[in-house]
Every structure is written in C-alpha cells, then in structure tokens.
Amino acid sequence: MNPSFNVAVVGATGSVGETLVQILEELAFPVATLHLLASMESAGSSVMFAGRKVRVREVDSFDFGQVRLAFFAAGAAVSRSFADKARQAGCAVIDLSGALPDALALVPEANAQALHGLAQPAWVCSPSAAAVALAVTLAPLRQHLEIERIHVTACLAVSAQGREAVNELARQTAELLNARPLEPRFFDRQMAFNLLARVGEEDAQGHSVLERRLVSELRVLLGLPDVKIAVTCIQVPVFFGDSYSVSVQTRRPVDLAVVQGALDSAPSIERVEADDYPTPVGDAVGQDVVYVGRVRLGIDEPEQLNLWMTTDNVRKGAALNAVQVAQLLIKDMV
Amino acid sequence: MNPSFNVAVVGATGSVGETLVQILEELAFPVATLHLLASMESAGSSVMFAGRKVRVREVDSFDFGQVRLAFFAAGAAVSRSFADKARQAGCAVIDLSGALPDALALVPEANAQALHGLAQPAWVCSPSAAAVALAVTLAPLRQHLEIERIHVTACLAVSAQGREAVNELARQTAELLNARPLEPRFFDRQMAFNLLARVGEEDAQGHSVLERRLVSELRVLLGLPDVKIAVTCIQVPVFFGDSYSVSVQTRRPVDLAVVQGALDSAPSIERVEADDYPTPVGDAVGQDVVYVGRVRLGIDEPEQLNLWMTTDNVRKGAALNAVQVAQLLIKDMV
Incomplete structure (x- = not known):
C-alpha cells in the first residue's frame, strides 16, 4: 500500500x-x-x-x-x-x-x-493558467517544430479573478439588460459586453505582470530559454474557460499531419476539428484537458502553425x- | 458651388x-x-x-x-x-x-x-472592417517600420452580422441570466458569455473567407503585396465595436517614440495610453476614428511592435x- x-x-x-x-x-x-x-x-x-x-x-x-x-x-x-x-x-x-x-x-x-x-x-x-495551457499544447509539438517565436492573444475568463469578478460580470450584465445605470465595482469600468485590454498593472515598458509571467514560465516549461514570445492578455466577458489565439513561427515548414498526430496522441489534449471548434462554454468548463482547434498553416507561409485553444482556467489551468x-x-x- | x-x-x-x-x-x-x-x-x-x-x-x-x-x-x-x-x-x-x-x-x-x-x-x-482598421493604423507607420509580418487576432462584435445578431446576443444573455434553457437561433451555439473561434465558413486549408479577405485587402491597402499576415477572426459577446490584438514583426528595431509620434499626427487615429486603454464600449461606439492603445515593443525583441485597436465596425469600419x-x-x- x-x-x-x-x-x-x-x-x-x-x-x-x-x-x-x-x-x-x-x-x-x-x-x-x-x-x-x-x-x-x-x-x-x-x-x-x-x-x-x-x-x-x-x-x-x-x-x-x-x-x-x-x-x-x-x-x-x-x-x-x-x-x-x-x-x-x-x-x-x-x-x-x-x-x-x-x-x-x-x-x-x-x-x-x-x-x-x-x-x-x-x-x-x-504556473499561470495561460502557461499551463500553452505548455500542455506545445510540449508534444516541440520535437516536430523548430519553434522560433510564439504569438499569443490570451482571452481570460473573469473567474481567474475569483468569485467577486464572476458576480460582478453577472450583476453588470443584468443592469445593462434592464437599462439601469451601470456602476462598476470590481472592475474599473464596464466588463459586460466589453473587452478589457489590460489585466493588472503595466510596467514601464507597457507589459503587464501576467504577460511577463507567462513569457518567463513558458520558456522554463518548454525548455526553450531564448524563445521569443509575444503575448497580449485581455479580459473577456466569459465566466469560465480561458481561450488562446496562438501563432507559432518555425524555422522549417510545418508538417500538418505530424502536428495533428502529435496532438491526437497527447493524453491531456482533445482536438476539436472537422467542421467544429472548441469554445469555453461548450468544451472547457469542468474538463481536465486542453481543447485545441483551428489547427492550420499560415496563409502563404508553411513555416507558421496557427491554433485556437480553450481550457478550464480554474481546473486544468x-x-x-x-x-x-x-x-x-x-x-x-x- | x-x-x-x-x-x-x-x-x-x-x-x-x-x-x-x-x-x-x-x-x-x-x-x-x-x-x-x-x-x-x-x-x-x-x-x-x-x-x-x-x-x-x-x-x-x-x-x-x-x-x-x-x-x-x-x-x-x-x-x-x-x-x-x-x-x-x-x-x-x-x-x-x-x-x-x-x-x-x-x-x-x-x-x-x-x-x-x-x-x-x-x-x-x-474593405472589411478589420482591413479598414488595420490599414488606418498601419499606413502612417509604413515609412517608419520595415514590416515583415503582421499577426492579428480580430475580436469581432456581433453587429457586423446585422441587427438579428445583436438581438440574438441580448436574447441569449437574458435567457441565461433568468436560468431559462438556451435555444440558439441566429448563431449555431451559445454566443452569450462565450467566444466563437470561427466566423463564417472555412476553406480546405482551415482559413475562413473573412480571414482570407483581410489578408488580400490589407496587402493592397498597405501596398505590401508580399507581406505575411497571420489572422484569426473570432466572434465575441460584444454588441458594437471591433477590437484587434496586433503584433508587427519588423526588419529593424522599432523606435517607439517615432511610432507614437506618427500615430499622434494621424488624423483618423486617437492614441489612448498613459494608464488607460481603449475599449469597444468606452471608445469605439459612434466614433469616427480608430483608437489605439498598449503600444509597446516585444519582450526581449525590439524588432516587434505590439498594439491594441478598437473601432466602430459599422461606422468607421x-x-x-x-x-x-x-x-x-x-x-x-x-
């Protein structure tokens, strides 16, 4: 025992x-x-x-x-x-x-x-939920791609900021639908039906703590200390489930079939394709895997892999x- | 006369x-x-x-x-x-x-x-609202940047799909807040409090018509027929105002002061920075300019310019x- x-x-x-x-x-x-x-x-x-x-x-x-x-x-x-x-x-x-x-x-x-x-x-x-999701997804691809640079727009659910943020999104939404004046409390402005392009404080260079953290964590997790990572974290009016728009630049043309195969054999990844795509509400909530969809090369650029991911930020993240x-x-x- | x-x-x-x-x-x-x-x-x-x-x-x-x-x-x-x-x-x-x-x-x-x-x-x-917004913002920067590649995640408001889509987002949101079962009509699934990672049909390579259109239009508008453009269009639960997370790779280090100056002198651009950033609800709706914020270099990469844009998709777009x-x-x- x-x-x-x-x-x-x-x-x-x-x-x-x-x-x-x-x-x-x-x-x-x-x-x-x-x-x-x-x-x-x-x-x-x-x-x-x-x-x-x-x-x-x-x-x-x-x-x-x-x-x-x-x-x-x-x-x-x-x-x-x-x-x-x-x-x-x-x-x-x-x-x-x-x-x-x-x-x-x-x-x-x-x-x-x-x-x-x-x-x-x-x-x-x-690490941060974003770093977990990206590491889970990109780790099985490392051996197949010579990664030069990663671009990420992270669309973060309000639940990452706790229950108060979840309640605030619901409250703001109800007030707007009932045409009552909006008085933001938890967020500093309207979060309902809106996108907030900054999550947390910015440093003198204009990067948020969360963006810096994602870059340093992901470099460690992928074992790629010098990889370039461009990241923008935004807060979206979604309760649960983070989503990521990801574009990976590689040094050689990407073999899409190999990438799809590697994603399919990874135990913590579920690929949702063939006329479908994953969403935070439909797939992420309460699940243990990272959902990956829209896996495609760049337009006129075979050295680029694009994908969309979504995962339960509180649970898997x-x-x-x-x-x-x-x-x-x-x-x-x- | x-x-x-x-x-x-x-x-x-x-x-x-x-x-x-x-x-x-x-x-x-x-x-x-x-x-x-x-x-x-x-x-x-x-x-x-x-x-x-x-x-x-x-x-x-x-x-x-x-x-x-x-x-x-x-x-x-x-x-x-x-x-x-x-x-x-x-x-x-x-x-x-x-x-x-x-x-x-x-x-x-x-x-x-x-x-x-x-x-x-x-x-x-x-052109498409996304191409208008990107062309307005990047045109005054062309002479200052040798643009190699553009990465865009376009977060599109439902109003781009007409009044029916606007009504559907409001209806779905009200049903969810009242704990009634959701029956999607205009969209094929839940749009309220969710992100839909595909807008329109996909081609065999996995790109949507809108994404292809943005790439070909933006190349014409910027006079850069060979520029590489990576684009993901997603539908967000926002009524009015498109937003764009943009990262531009350049062949030489970016001079941020020059970029800020060029944005500030462009008549159709309003830069929102210094402890603030633009949002679709707060800035875009009913306005004639493209709002630009979070203007910053890449992390450890001076040959990269990142920014966030938002604009009224129906009006300016x-x-x-x-x-x-x-x-x-x-x-x-x-």
Whole structure:
C-alpha cells in the first residue's frame, strides 16, 4: 500500500482552493489528514472532503511541521507571508500565486524531468493558467517544430479573478439588460459586453505582470530559454474557460499531419476539428484537458502553425495541474 | 458651388446602410437626389434624410442610369446581382459586401493614390472592417517600420452580422441570466458569455473567407503585396465595436517614440495610453476614428511592435469609410 501524507491547502475557501480539494478526492490522492487553511476572514467555515466536513482554520497559527505538502492558493500576499515558513518546517510547497519567483514552474506534461535532483523540501509552483495551457499544447509539438517565436492573444475568463469578478460580470450584465445605470465595482469600468485590454498593472515598458509571467514560465516549461514570445492578455466577458489565439513561427515548414498526430496522441489534449471548434462554454468548463482547434498553416507561409485553444482556467489551468505536480512530488517522498 | 450628384444606397434599411445615409447628411455630401433601395422584403419603409422621409424602393426595378454613384450595402448576393448592372449604366460602384473580387479596395488614409488613372465608372470596394482598421493604423507607420509580418487576432462584435445578431446576443444573455434553457437561433451555439473561434465558413486549408479577405485587402491597402499576415477572426459577446490584438514583426528595431509620434499626427487615429486603454464600449461606439492603445515593443525583441485597436465596425469600419471613398471619387466627376 502507498504511504499517505498529511496535506495542507491554504486558500481552501477560494474557487481554486475548493476545486483543488475536490480533485484531491476525485484522484484519490493519498491524504492522511487534510488541513484546510485560510486568512482570518475566511476561517471558520467548512469544506466537504471524502464524505466529511473539514473545518477551515487560520493559516497564521498553523504549524506546518504537521504536514509534508502544502498547496498555496490564497493569492500572492499569503504565499509571501507563509510559504517560506512552511519550507522551513520541512514541508514541500506548491504555490499557485506566482508570488515566489525562485519556485520551479512545473507542468507534468511539459517538464516533469525537471524534478530530478530538485532540492528537498520541494519549492515549486503551478504556473499561470495561460502557461499551463500553452505548455500542455506545445510540449508534444516541440520535437516536430523548430519553434522560433510564439504569438499569443490570451482571452481570460473573469473567474481567474475569483468569485467577486464572476458576480460582478453577472450583476453588470443584468443592469445593462434592464437599462439601469451601470456602476462598476470590481472592475474599473464596464466588463459586460466589453473587452478589457489590460489585466493588472503595466510596467514601464507597457507589459503587464501576467504577460511577463507567462513569457518567463513558458520558456522554463518548454525548455526553450531564448524563445521569443509575444503575448497580449485581455479580459473577456466569459465566466469560465480561458481561450488562446496562438501563432507559432518555425524555422522549417510545418508538417500538418505530424502536428495533428502529435496532438491526437497527447493524453491531456482533445482536438476539436472537422467542421467544429472548441469554445469555453461548450468544451472547457469542468474538463481536465486542453481543447485545441483551428489547427492550420499560415496563409502563404508553411513555416507558421496557427491554433485556437480553450481550457478550464480554474481546473486544468490551476487546481488540477497543482495536484498533478503533487502526484509527481510524492513519488520521491517516503 | 460644387456640383451635386444623384446617389443610390442599396441596402438602405440595414444597419450599415442606415448609418451610411446618416453620414451622407452629417458630412454634407453633395447629393442632388438620394435613391434608397432594398430587396423586396425591406422595400416600402422610409428612412429620414436631410429632414424628409425617403421611401425605400425595390432594387430589382431601379434604373441605375438615374444616378452617378451607388453604394452597395445589402450583402454579397445583392452586389453580385446588381452591381454590374449599375456599372453598365455608367454608375460608379462602391461595394461594401466584399463580393466583387475585382473591385479595388480603398481606404483613403492608406491608398488614396490608387484612384489615379482608375477606369471610369469607378468599380471599388470599402474593405472589411478589420482591413479598414488595420490599414488606418498601419499606413502612417509604413515609412517608419520595415514590416515583415503582421499577426492579428480580430475580436469581432456581433453587429457586423446585422441587427438579428445583436438581438440574438441580448436574447441569449437574458435567457441565461433568468436560468431559462438556451435555444440558439441566429448563431449555431451559445454566443452569450462565450467566444466563437470561427466566423463564417472555412476553406480546405482551415482559413475562413473573412480571414482570407483581410489578408488580400490589407496587402493592397498597405501596398505590401508580399507581406505575411497571420489572422484569426473570432466572434465575441460584444454588441458594437471591433477590437484587434496586433503584433508587427519588423526588419529593424522599432523606435517607439517615432511610432507614437506618427500615430499622434494621424488624423483618423486617437492614441489612448498613459494608464488607460481603449475599449469597444468606452471608445469605439459612434466614433469616427480608430483608437489605439498598449503600444509597446516585444519582450526581449525590439524588432516587434505590439498594439491594441478598437473601432466602430459599422461606422468607421464600413459606412464612414465608404462615404470617404465617395468623397475622393467625386473629385474626378464633373
């Protein structure tokens, strides 16, 4: 019988944290005791796990020496405050906030081999949902394409910003349909029936933190430290499911049949073509794979591969990837 | 005093046709008599022009010999059936349907010079809204950038497909918010809170007619017949205003200050930057210019210019451009 581990989930009441707890149960992750943690405001509630209610406690007073593995899904500030405490207590850390720049970005389908020789306790991160989706899709194509440059327009669902953003899109939409004056709260302007071309703060060069993060994570995940990546992240009026318009420049002509074959044999990819294409609502929500469609060469340019992807940003893009990383990590734990 | 011309607008009851009639009035286009035409189903109604009601008549029985200039804004089938009849009657044709492949694509800000030596009567087209927006924005940059390749993800508003599409997005949204079962009618699936990654039919290579059209029109408009253009057109749950995520590869490093200066001096462009960015709802609707924001170099790649554009697809992308083309045409008419 496999050994079991005491596990902590920090941010257990958020949408990613809650999904993560569900997935631990679905995948029968070998949990001995599950500790659910949150900031003071969210502590006290309960979350179901394996048929019983687990009380959510305050992260501030938790002794990480009790657990072997901790997921941090409570946002950047909490990771910055407590992840190092967990590591010092000998606990492996899987961060989902992106706030730990020296944590190794991991997507099992792309760079599982990077775990070999990793210092213990592990200090890793589940990357941004965009990096997960792109790594899952492009990793099986690496050996068939000499990738020179990747262009991505990432159309991000509001759920990436949490439940408040989901409620705000619904509220704004209802007000507009009822011809009531719009008063934006969570977003700084109208999100309903609109596109917001910037997600988060911009740096002096005009790139957002999320765009920079995607570039650096994807280079690590694909093992292509010098690959050029152009990325624009936009917020779209979609509740769940991120979508990506992707164009890959290659050094040699692309063999479309080989690409289609590689996508079809990848376990975490579902190709939706032949008079159809994937959509966030129709395909992504609640699913464990990345849906890929509109796979085509460039117009007058065989050294270009274009495709469209969509995936559940909360599940495959965050919670599921983190648990899959944990499944790899525990192989080295006794 | 300038001469006046008898003018016909075919498709006067559609959203583009109606806007076109408004713009003829706003810009004081020298109209002697305005003939409003439509297919049998739409004929019989009236449209206001210059303070009086103009009756919409059937295009089938119209004698184009009565007019010097005809706008065709009633879709591909009507242009195919009647545009040649108009030309044979000596009437200049400005097509907005894209159905006349030998019609010269014109955007005054980009290729006004192409009118010199044009055979009479003129046989021209106002290109797709995407080609108009991109030509207006990139034309003033041509002399400063050696453009090698253009990547575009075009996020198209439903209004490009007419009033029925606008009503369908509103209806679907209301049904979903009221938790009623969704029955798609105009679109073949859920459009509300969703992204549709294909607009129109795909060819055997996987490109849509609209994507092919954008590439061929933009090459003509920019005078760059060999430029590589990668384009993905998606339908977004936005009523009015198209948006474009654009990345331009250049042969030499881009001087950002020069680009910003060129955008700022172009009369049909408004740059929205400095802690802000343009959105279809906030900026595009009802406006005559293309809004440009997020102007920035590539990450680790100075030979790349990225930007975000948004514009009123019905007005600047179609009706206004067609009238601006007409203003150029009548300079050569006596």
